[in-house]
Amino acid sequence: xxxxxxxxxxxxxxxxxxxxxxxxxxxxxxxxxxxxxxxxxxxxxxxxxxxxxxxxxxxxxxxxxxxxxxxxxxxxxxxxxxxxxxxxxxxxxxxxxxxxxxxxxxxxxxxxxxxxxxxxxxxxxxxxxxxxxxxxxxxxxxxxxxxxxxxxxxxxxxxxxxxxxxxxxxxxxxxxxxxxxxxxxxxxxxxxxxxxxxxxxxx
Amino acid sequence: xxxxxxxxxxxxxxxxxxxxxxxxxxxxxxxxxxxxxxxxxxxxxxxxxxxxxxxxxxxxxxxxxxxxxxxxxxxxxxxxxxxxxxxxxxxxxxxxxxxxxxxxxxxxxxxxxxxxxxxxxxxxxxxxxxxxxxxxxxxxxxxxxxxxxxxxxxxxxxxxxxxxxxxxxxxxxxxxxxxxxxxxxxxxxxxxxxxxxxxxxxxx
Numbered sequence: 433x434x435x436x437x438x439x440x441x442x443x444x445x446x447x448x449x450x451x452x453x454x455x456x457x458x459x460x461x462x463x464x465x466x467x468x469x470x471x472x473x474x475x476x477x478x479x480x481x482x483x484x485x486x487x488x489x490x491x492x493x494x495x496x497x498x499x500x501x502x503x504x505x506x507x508x509x510x511x512x513x514x515x516x517x518x519x520x521x522x523x524x525x526x527x528x529x530x531x532x533x534x535x536x537x538x539x540x541x542x543x544x545x546x547x548x549x550x551x552x553x554x555x556x557x558x559x560x561x562x563x564x565x566x567x568x569x570x571x572x573x574x575x576x577x578x579x580x581x582x583x584x585x586x587x588x589x590x591x592x593x594x595x596x597x598x599x600x601x602x603x604x605x606x607x608x609x610x611x612x613x614x615x616x617x618x619x620x621x622x623x624x625x626x627x628x629x630x631x632x633x634x635x
Numbered sequence: 636x637x638x639x640x641x642x643x644x645x646x647x648x649x650x651x652x653x654x655x656x657x658x659x660x661x662x663x664x665x666x667x668x669x670x671x672x673x674x675x676x677x678x679x680x681x682x683x684x685x686x687x688x689x690x691x692x693x694x695x696x697x698x699x700x701x702x703x704x705x706x707x708x709x710x711x712x713x714x715x716x717x718x719x720x721x722x723x724x725x726x727x728x729x730x731x732x733x734x735x736x737x738x739x740x741x742x743x744x745x746x747x748x749x750x751x752x753x754x755x756x757x758x759x760x761x762x763x764x765x766x767x768x769x770x771x772x773x774x775x776x777x778x779x780x781x782x783x784x785x786x787x788x789x790x791x792x793x794x795x796x797x798x799x800x801x802x803x804x805x806x807x808x809x810x811x812x813x814x815x816x817x818x819x820x821x822x823x824x825x826x827x828x829x830x831x832x833x834x835x836x837x838x839x
Contacts, residue, residue: 504814504817504818507818507821508748508817508818508821509821511821511822511825512748512821512824512825512828514825515824515825515826515828515829515832516828518828518829518832519828519829519831519832521832522829522832522833522835522836523832523835523836581829581830581833581836582685582686582826582829582830582833583685585825585826585829585830585833586685586689586826588829589822589825589826589829590822593818593822
């Protein structure tokens with residue numbers, strides 16, 4: 433009986449939730465070109481470059497290997513410092529060797545996962561934060577004209593966080609011996625791809 | 636048996652309706668006209684303006700992280716301060732060019748990410764300051780539209796938002812759930828930093 437009542441409650445809230453989403457269609461005032469697209473662009477952007485994707489996932493994988501509190505401190509550090517890097521780019525402060533920095537981030541973060549390196553927490557956070565500046569400077573400033581900067585930033589930060597989350601979820605296989613091995617393999621792959629990115633950046 | 640089938644059908648209907656209603660629809664970000672009067676226009680304005688909605692949610696998250704007493708404080712101070720700021724804004728002539736809202740993104744986001752315990756009076760002051768600032772900007776924006784009644788709608792919506800979100804956060808028990816909230820706070824802070832950057836770039 434209790435279970436049935438809970439089921440009915442769930443259905444009620446689900447329908448209420450659905451009703452809430454009916455709202456936007458009835459609140460058109462005037463067309464604001466490109467506002468929502470800014471969010472979608474930001475959301476898509478981190479997924480558009482393999483270098484960024486692999487480095488973000490490596491942060492999550494490494495965090496999962498290190499366990500608490502690195503598990504969440506690294507993904508908290510990255511977006512905050514990344515936005516600092518993006519701000520530098522927006523202010524016009526140049527950063528030399530951005531592409532090389534991004535490639536090296538994949539090599540080093542992949543290497544950390546490969547070797548299951550366990551430095552002190554502040555060193556891990558500093559390493560992740562250092563490379564976040566390059567990623568932010570390169571990717572955080574690429575807003576197409578006419579789109580909302582805030583919505584682009586929201587999409588960009590959320591997508592980056594989701595990539596960390598994917599890395600952390602993948603990293604949960606660390607609890608099994610075969611999973612540990614697979615994770616190190618993933619680290620090796622990311623590091624190898626980092627060398628490819630480095631080759632492309634230098635060549 | 637029949638009842639179970641009915642429940643399952645109802646559940647399926649709920650899922651289908653939810654999915655259908657999630658289809659994209661254009662929504663204006665400011666001076667929303669709902670067709671239901673100025674109070675609802677104000678509510679619509681808040682719900683469709685990320686510059687206001689995100690800090691309001693962030694404030695509720697922080698109040699929830701701090702516990703029951705601060706949660707109750709924020710429930711009253713924050714919407715009332717927003718309303719007060721709104722009425723001040725209704726009489727103001729100049730809209731500040733600097734994105735003041737970025738400061739609340741940054742400040743509240745960092746407080747959530749750090750899970751910093753502020754003394755009760757400082758927390759109340761923070762809720763009031765953030766509320767007054769956003770209310771002031773809303774007041775200027777709503778002057779030509781829904782006006783004071785719109786602000787009342789915003790205050791009511793804020794009360795509901797803060798009540799629901801802070802209560803949900805207070806009730807979180809597993810440690811990892813608080814960590815998720817802190818991660819969300821770091822995202823809000825990152826958005827604030829980027830907003831400042833976009834302002835200086837001239838694309839805010």
